[in-house]
Amino acid sequence: NSYSTLDEVVMLPDCMVGRNARLARCVVDAGVVIPEGLVVGDDPVLDAKRFRVSEKGIALITQDMIKKLHL
Numbered sequence: 001n002s003y004s005t006l007d008e009v010v011m012l013p014d015c016m017v018g019r020n021a022r023l024a025r026c027v028v029d030a031g032v033v034i035p036e037g038l039v040v041g042d043d044p045v046l047d048a049k050r051f052r053v054s055e056k057g058i059a060l061i062t063q064d065m066i067k068k069l070h071l
Contacts (some may be wrong), residue, residue, distance in 0.1 A: 007027040032066060
């Protein structure tokens, strides 16, 4: 959607990205709906609390993880 940015992102089929979302260095599972304004990749500590993050800093985002966010 408008004003969203994706940098080094692997997005599997049937995903939707809300307005103003910024995703960097992540893998988004199939069918995930990224909420408006979500930022991933700027704060590694916050990312590790919300998502599974690899040793190299790549975040995995699943729909179950999105549902647990308090946005």
